[in-house]
Amino acid sequence: MGKEKKDTFRLVYDRLYAHFGPQGWWPGETALEMVIGAVLTQNTNWVNVEKAISNLKQAGLLTFPLLRTLSLESLAEYIRPSGYYNIKARRLKNLLQMIEERYQGELELLFADSLENSRTNLLTVKGIGPETADSILLYGAGQPVFVIDTYTHRVFSRHQLVPEESDYHSLQEEFLGSLPEDVSLFSEYHALIVAVAKEFCKKKKPRCKECPLQGVEEADC
DNA sequence: CACCAGGCAAGTA
DNA sequence: TACTTGCATGGT
Numbered sequence: 001m002g003k004e005k006k007d008t009f010r011l012v013y014d015r016l017y018a019h020f021g022p023q024g025w026w027p028g029e030t031a032l033e034m035v036i037g038a039v040l041t042q043n044t045n046w047v048n049v050e051k052a053i054s055n056l057k058q059a060g061l062l063t064f065p066l067l068r069t070l071s072l073e074s075l076a077e078y079i080r081p082s083g084y085y086n087i088k089a090r091r092l093k094n095l096l097q098m099i100e101e102r103y104q105g106e107l108e109l110l111f112a113d114s115l116e117n118s119r120t121n122l123l124t125v126k127g128i129g130p131e132t133a134d135s136i137l138l139y140g141a142g143q144p145v146f147v148i149d150t151y152t153h154r155v156f157s158r159h160q161l162v163p164e165e166s167d168y169h170s171l172q173e174e175f176l177g178s179l180p181e182d183v184s185l186f187s188e189y190h191a192l193i194v195a196v197a198k199e200f201c202k203k204k205k206p207r208c209k210e211c212p213l214q215g216v217e218e219a220d221c
Numbered sequence: 222c223a224c225c226a227g228g229c230a231a232g233t234a
Numbered sequence: 235t236a237c238t239t240g241c242a243t244g245g246t
Contacts, residue, residue, distance in 0.1 A: 025227085042228040048244060083243040091229085129229050149227060194227055204224075
């Protein structure tokens with residue numbers, strides 16, 4: 001890993017931060033809301049996730065024990081606006097069950113566990129894949145992991161900063177090898193990649209001319 | 222109208 | 235192993 005690549009990954013961050021500013025993902029919410037949001041936002045617009053969480057909040061159901069006693073069907077109805085509500089209700093139940101069994105139903109115990117253990121335990125849950133697990137670890141537990149998503153792959157491969165065929169793990173290794181271990185940096189960076197992808201690096205109609213990453217590594221998107 | 226959104230698991234060959 | 239498909243509401 002050359003010094004130049006490190007500089008490039010840092011340059012991309014600086015450009016994005018200068019253009020978009022801090023994104024403040026998952027600010028000032030409870031740990032439980034953060035974890036629920038991580039599951040509900042799978043392939044889903046955040047606005048719809050907020051509606052689903054709002055439904056649970058207004059019903060006074062945003063506590064661990066209440067969610068555990070809630071029936072699968074009832075939970076599905078509350079989270080309906082977030083889409084895929086049947087499968088996501090099951091996924092939330094699976095996650096709550098793992099936390100019950102391995103962490104006495106205490107999210108803070110999950111967050112306090114080692115990165116190795118907590119990541120492994122999250123990934124054993126059916127419905128929690130690498131992105132959801134890493135989101136919970138970074139934004140919930142404050143662990144220095146870099147969250148990869150489809151946007152990360154699209155933006156960085158289009159700019160030829162990573163190979164097109166890179167998978168989740170290899171992309172994550174690139175970021176971890178190119179940046180200092182800093183939770184705030186990782187948190188903002190991931191959110192900034194989402195921001196630039198949504199505005200300038202769309203799948204159908206990219207706006208490369210106006211993109212703040214224009215000229216990085218001699219490649220347009 | 223078509224397309225997309227802060228994925229993941231199961232099915233197929 | 236390497237693709238493909240199902241899951242589903244709501245915004246642009």
